[in-house]
Amino acid sequence: MKKLTQIIWRWVGFPGTAIVVFLAALTWLVIGCSTAGNSASTASGQGGAQLWAQNCQRCHNTRSPSTYNDAQWEVAMMHMRVRANLTPEEHKQILAFLKSGK
Amino acid sequence: MRTLFPVLLTVLLLGSAGIYAQENKPPPGEDYVSRAEYDKLKAEHEAMKQELEGLKTTVRQIANGTVPAPAEGPSTTTKSPEGKQVVTEATSQSDLDALHEEVDSLKSEIKGVVPGTTKFLLAGYGTAGFTARSGEDPFFDAAFNAIFLWKVNDRLLFEGELEFQFEDGNTTTNLEVAQASYLLNDYMTIGVGRFLNPMNYFVERQHMNWVNKFPDKPLAVYDGLLPESELGAQLRGVIPIGPTKLEYAAFVANAPDLITTPGDFSTLGMLDFGNLANAGGHIAVGGHVGFIPIPELEVGYGILRSKVGPRDQAVEAILQSVDFNYVRDSTLLKGLINFRAQWVWSHVGHFIYDPDGGQGFGPFEFNNNRNGGYVQLAYRPTGFGNIIKNFEPVVRYDRLNQLHTPVGFDEQRWSFGLDYWLTSSAVIKAAYELDNKNAGARDQDAFMLQVAVGF
Numbered sequence: 001m002k003k004l005t006q007i008i009w010r011w012v013g014f015p016g017t018a019i020v021v022f023l024a025a026l027t028w029l030v031i032g033c034s035t036a037g038n039s040a041s042t043a044s045g046q047g048g049a050q051l052w053a054q055n056c057q058r059c060h061n062t063r064s065p066s067t068y069n070d071a072q073w074e075v076a077m078m079h080m081r082v083r084a085n086l087t088p089e090e091h092k093q094i095l096a097f098l099k100s101g102k
Numbered sequence: 103m104r105t106l107f108p109v110l111l112t113v114l115l116l117g118s119a120g121i122y123a124q125e126n127k128p129p130p131g132e133d134y135v136s137r138a139e140y141d142k143l144k145a146e147h148e149a150m151k152q153e154l155e156g157l158k159t160t161v162r163q164i165a166n167g168t169v170p171a172p173a174e175g176p177s178t179t180t181k182s183p184e185g186k187q188v189v190t191e192a193t194s195q196s197d198l199d200a201l202h203e204e205v206d207s208l209k210s211e212i213k214g215v216v217p218g219t220t221k222f223l224l225a226g227y228g229t230a231g232f233t234a235r236s237g238e239d240p241f242f243d244a245a246f247n248a249i250f251l252w253k254v255n256d257r258l259l260f261e262g263e264l265e266f267q268f269e270d271g272n273t274t275t276n277l278e279v280a281q282a283s284y285l286l287n288d289y290m291t292i293g294v295g296r297f298l299n300p301m302n303y304f305v306e307r308q309h310m311n312w313v314n315k316f317p318d319k320p321l322a323v324y325d326g327l328l329p330e331s332e333l334g335a336q337l338r339g340v341i342p343i344g345p346t347k348l349e350y351a352a353f354v355a356n357a358p359d360l361i362t363t364p365g366d367f368s369t370l371g372m373l374d375f376g377n378l379a380n381a382g383g384h385i386a387v388g389g390h391v392g393f394i395p396i397p398e399l400e401v402g403y404g405i406l407r408s409k410v411g412p413r414d415q416a417v418e419a420i421l422q423s424v425d426f427n428y429v430r431d432s433t434l435l436k437g438l439i440n441f442r443a444q445w446v447w448s449h450v451g452h453f454i455y456d457p458d459g460g461q462g463f464g465p466f467e468f469n470n471n472r473n474g475g476y477v478q479l480a481y482r483p484t485g486f487g488n489i490i491k492n493f494e495p496v497v498r499y500d501r502l503n504q505l506h507t508p509v510g511f512d513e514q515r516w517s518f519g520l521d522y523w524l525t526s527s528a529v530i531k532a533a534y535e536l537d538n539k540n541a542g543a544r545d546q547d548a549f550m551l552q553v554a555v556g557f
Contacts, residue, residue, distance in 0.1 A: 054397035057438075058429050060313040060556075061526040068223070075223040075253040081285075082259060083306070085340040085349040085392070088288040 048097025051090050059084065065101030073098045223251040226263070227527075229311040231552035233318075237544055243268055247278070247310075257285040278331060290339040300336055300351035301390045301404025302328045303425035304444055304476075312556030315440075315480050316519050317531050318548075320500040322474025327448040327502075328421055329358060329375035329406075332386070349392035349402075357384035357408035358419065362455055367463065370455055370508040371470045373410060373419060373448070384409040384416060390423075398430040410450065417451030436485030440496075445475030474502035482523075494521040496533075511543040527556035 056062045068076060073095060081091045226249040234240035245267035252260045263279035281295035298306045304323045308314055309330070319325065334355030341348045358373040359381045388406030404423040409416040425444040432439055449471050456464020480496035501514040519533035535548040 053431075057431070058397070058400060058427065059307045060310075061523070063526050067527075071221075072223050075221060075251050075259075076225065078253050078256075078259050079223075079251050079261060082283045082291050082293070082338070085338065085347075087340055087342055087347070 048093040048095075049101070052094045052097050055084060055086060055090060055094065056080075065098045068098075070099045221253045223253075225249045225251060225557060227310055227312045227554060227556040229552055229554045231317055231550065233548060233550050235546050235548040237546050245311075249279075259283045289341055290337065292335065292337050294335045296331055296333045297336060297353075299329045299332050300338060300353055301388045301406050301421070301423055302330070302446075303390070303392075303402055303404070303423070303427070305330050308442070310556065311552065311554035312527050312529060314554075315478070315494065315496045315521055315531070316498060316517055316533050317550035317552035318517075318533075318535070320444075320476035320478070320498065321502040321513060321515065322446050322472075322500070323423070323444050323476060327446045327472055327474060328423060329373075331375075332356070332388075333378060333380075334386075346396075347394040349394070349400075350389065351391075352389040353387070355386045355388070356380040357382060357386040358410055360411040360417070360419070360450065360453065362411065362453070363461060368509045370463075370466075371450060371453070371468065373450065382409070382411060382416065383413055388421075392425075398428055400427045401425070402427075411453060415453065417453045418449075419451070420447075420449045422447045431484065433485070435481070437481055437483040437491075440480040440482070441478070443475070443477040445473065447471070447473045468508065469506050472502070472504040472507060474500070474504075476500035480521075492523045494523065495519070496521060505541060511539045511541040513537065513539045513543070529554050 053062055065073075077091060077095045077098070080086060086094070226247045228244075228246045230242070230244045232240065232242050245265065247263060247265045250260075250262040250264075254260060260282050261279055262277075262281075265276040265278050267274055267276075277296065279296055279298060281293050281297040283291050283293040285291050300306060302323060304320065305328070309319060309324055322328075324330065332353055332355035334353055336351055336353035338351035339349075341350070356377055357380065358375045359377040361369050361372050361374055364370045364372075386406055386408035388404065390402055390404035392400050392402035394400045402423075402425040404425070406419075406421040408419055410419045411417050423444060423446040426442070428439070428441040430439050431437075451470075452467065453470070454464070455466045456462070459465065476498055477500075478496065478498040480494055482491070482494040484491045496519045498517040498519070499514070500517070501512070503512045505512045515535050515537050517533055517535040519531060521532075522530045524530065531550070531552045531554065533550045535550065537545045537547050539545055
C-alpha cells in the first residue's frame with residue numbers, strides 16, 4: 001500500500017513540472033515563433049500605452065494615468081517593477097506614458 | 103440715464119417742496135431740504151450727467167474701433183485691411199522658453215516641499231461584504247488593507263501591508279508584508295523580510311479583493327495547501343529571451359510547522375504556515391518560474407520543499423503549483439476574456455502521530471497527500487455601451503481533495519458571479535456558490551455580496 005501511495009504521488013506530483021515544461025515548449029515554438037513581431041518583452045517599437053495595457057491587464061484592470069500624480073506613479077511603478085517582474089525598458093516606457101497621460 | 107432720472111425727479115420734487123415750504127414759512131425741522139442742500143445736490147447731478155455722457159461716448163468709440171482697447175501686456179496694435187484692429191503678441195520664443203523653465207522649476211520646487219509625495223505612497227484596498235451560507239448564520243464583514251510604499255532611492259523600495267479585519271467578534275491586525283527590495287541590476291532584485299509567497303500565483307497577483315473577481319477565494323490555493331506569505335529572503339527578476347519573457351523567483355524562508363497535537367482532529371497532519379517563530383528550526387527552499395510567450399499568456403510552476411515536524415522526527419514536505427493565465431481583449435467577442443487556472447499538490451512524508459497513545463488517538467498514520475485548485479473564466483463586454491461594459495459575469499470551479507486525511511472528505515464547488523465595475527478599481531460583486539462534499543459531509547451553498555475598492 002505504501003509503495004502504491006508513493007507511485008501515485010510521483011504521478012500526482014510530477015505532472016506540475018511536466019505540464020509546464022510541455023506547455024512552455026509548445027507555446028514557445030508555436031506561438032512565440034509565429035508572432036516574432038508581437039514580442040512580450042522587447043519594449044522597443046511598442047508605445048508606453050501598449051505596454052501599460054498589456055502588462056497591467058494581465059493581473060488587474062488598467063488604472064488611469066490621472067489616478068496618481070507623477071511622484072506617486074514613480075513609487076507605484078517601482079513596486080510593480082518588482083512585483084510584476086517588469087523589464088527596465090517596460091518600466092521606463094510605462095512610467096513615461098503614465099506621467100504624460102494626464 | 104434711466105437710473106439718474108428718478109433721482110433727479112426726487113431731488114427736484116424735494117427741492118420744490120423745500121422752496122414751497124420756505125415761502126409758506128413752515129416750522130424748520132429735519133424733514134425739509136435747505137436751499138444750500140438743494141444746490142449741492144443739483145451740482146452733483148449735473149456732474150454725474152456729464153460723466154455719464156462721457157462714458158457713453160467712449161463706449162461708442164470702442165465699438166466703432168476708433169479707440170484702442172487698454173493694453174495689458176507686451177502687444178502691438180495694427181489695422182487690418184478691413185479696417186478692424188488686430189492685436190499681435192510680441193512675445194519672443196526666448197521669452198516663452200524662459201517662462202517654461204520657470205514653470206518647470208516651480209513645479210519641481212513645489213513637489214520637493216510637499217511632504218511625502220516624492221517618495222511615499224499609501225495604497226491599499228477596503229471591502230465590505232455579506233455572506234449567507236447554508237447551515238450557518240448569515241453575517242456582514244468588512245476589512246481594510248493599507249499598503250505603505252516608500253521608494254528610498256532608484257534601487258531601494260520598502261513595502262509594508264497591514265490588514266485590519268473582524269475575526270471572532272474582534273478587530274484583528276495582521277502584518278501581511280514587510281519587505282525591503284533592492285534592485286541589484288536590471289534583471290535581478292533581492293528582497294528580505296515578510297513577503298507574499300512567490301510560488302503561489304493567486305496569492306501574489308490575484309488575492310487582493312479589488313482584483314479577485316469573486317467575493318471569496320478559491321479552495322486549496324488560498325488558506326489551504328499553500329502559504330500566503332514567507333518570512334525570509336528572495337531573489338527574483340525577469341529575463342527577456344528573444345520575443346518572450348521568463349520570470350523567476352527563488353527564496354529561503356522559515357519552514358511551515360507540522361500539526362501533530364491538534365485542538366481539532368481534522369487539522370492533524372496539516373501544515374501550519376503561520377510558523378513565524380520557526381518551531382522545529384527548519385528552512386524552506388522554494389521558487390517559481392513563469393513563462394510569457396505572448397503578452398496575453400503566462401504559464402508558471404512553483405515549488406517549496408522543507409523538512410517539517412519535530413527536529414528528531416522531521417519528515418519532508420513538498421508543495422507544488424501550476425498556474426495558467428490568459429487575458430485577451432478580443433475584437434471578435436467585443437470584450438475582455440480572462441481565463442485563469444491553478445492547481446496545487448501538497449505532500450507530507452510518512453509520520454506516526456501520537457506514537458504512545460497519549461493524545462488518545464494514536465499511534466496513527468495516514469497518506470498525507472492533498473491536491474486542489476481552481477479554473478475560472480470571466481468576460482467583460484468592453485466593446486458595448488456604457489452600462490453593459492461595466493458588467494462582468496464570471497464562473498469558477500474549485501476543488502480540494504483530502505478524503506484520505508483526517509478531514510475525511512473531498513469538496514468541490516461551482517460558483518457563478520456577476521460583477522459591476524464602478525471604476526477600474528471599485529467593484530460590486532454578487533455570487534452564488536454550489537457546494538458539494540462527499541463522504542457524507544454537509545454541502546454548504548452560499549450567497550455572497552461584496553463591495554471592494556482599491557486605492
